Amino acid sequence: MIIPFPAPQPGLWAASAMIAAVVLASTAGEVFTAAAMKSIGDIDKIRARSGLRGAVRAILTCPLFFAGVSFLALAFFSLLFALNHMNLSLVAPASASLTLVTNAIAGKIFLKEDVDRRRWAAAVLVCIGVYLLAH
Amino acid sequence: MAHARLTPRQYLILGLVSLCAPLGDTCLSRGMTGLPEITLAHPTSLFSAVFTPWIALGIALLIGFFASYLTALSWADLTFVLPATASGYVILALSARFFLHEAISPERWAGIVLITIGVSFVARGPSLTERTPARPQPPADLSNAAKEQLR
Numbered sequence A: 001m002i003i004p005f006p007a008p009q010p011g012l013w014a015a016s017a018m019i020a021a022v023v024l025a026s027t028a029g030e031v032f033t034a035a036a037m038k039s040i041g042d043i044d045k046i047r048a049r050s051g052l053r054g055a056v057r058a059i060l061t062c063p064l065f066f067a068g069v070s071f072l073a074l075a076f077f078s079l080l081f082a083l084n085h086m087n088l089s090l091v092a093p094a095s096a097s098l099t100l101v102t103n104a105i106a107g108k109i110f111l112k113e114d115v116d117r118r119r120w121a122a123a124v125l126v127c128i129g130v131y132l133l134a135h
Numbered sequence B: 001m002a003h004a005r006l007t008p009r010q011y012l013i014l015g016l017v018s019l020c021a022p023l024g025d026t027c028l029s030r031g032m033t034g035l036p037e038i039t040l041a042h043p044t045s046l047f048s049a050v051f052t053p054w055i056a057l058g059i060a061l062l063i064g065f066f067a068s069y070l071t072a073l074s075w076a077d078l079t080f081v082l083p084a085t086a087s088g089y090v091i092l093a094l095s096a097r098f099f100l101h102e103a104i105s106p107e108r109w110a111g112i113v114l115i116t117i118g119v120s121f122v123a124r125g126p127s128l129t130e131r132t133p134a135r136p137q138p139p140a141d142l143s144n145a146a147k148e149q150l151r
Helices: A012-040 A043-060 A063-085 A088-109 A117-134 B008-033 B044-051 B053-075 B078-084 B087-098 B106-124 B137-150
Strands: none
Touching: A012 A043, A012 A063, A012 A088, A012 B053, A012 B078, A043 B053, A063 A088, A063 B008, A063 B044, A088 A117, A088 B008, A088 B078, A117 B078, A117 B087, A117 B106, B008 B053, B008 B078, B008 B087, B044 B053, B053 B078, B078 B106, B087 B106
């Protein structure tokens, strides 16, 4: 994000770049976070065994979790930045709905999740639905 | 696939994920639109935005979202959690309709229907991808060990 965006209403490219930054950062963040939580195991069971402190320690000692949080923080600040330049009615639905599809792709490739036809259909339906609802 | 069934507590966590995220986003938007323009020339103004009331409330809700989201990801797939928790948008729209008497346009009704169908699709499927060296292994090992002891 080196390009200085024009002040009043961003053009198509600037708007797309802002939304793409939110989508890419949040997809990377969610994939890393999901990988971290899978490597840690069921948090409810850890909490039952070694308490809340044990669960927090298990999460905070996982390097993948910090990679995930860094990307999610980046996504959060790019969302704040975009919200200051564009309407919520464009930024939120566009980034939320696109993230569903990019996550389905990333989940299949990087997390090796079983994204069957049912999950693809759900990702696409919810993607269009979120866009229509929040627009 | 009996082990893929979610417990009521797990449904509650998915519910928290669904509700805290859209509510938090709404608070953030309300906070950000009230602020003067933030430019790349003064990026530090973005950090001071964090301490305004609506944004602080939004962040508190998003922390609640994150805690329940992490818990959900520890026992369910990302590609299950994300579509399944989109129902929060529907709940938010319907509560605006019934409690705040806001009108819902045909476009939004179409969105509500699509999300509901999408959520019902994932909710019928397994919540976690089956992996061969996964959790079902230990009980099998134990029972084998027990069998060998019996021999």
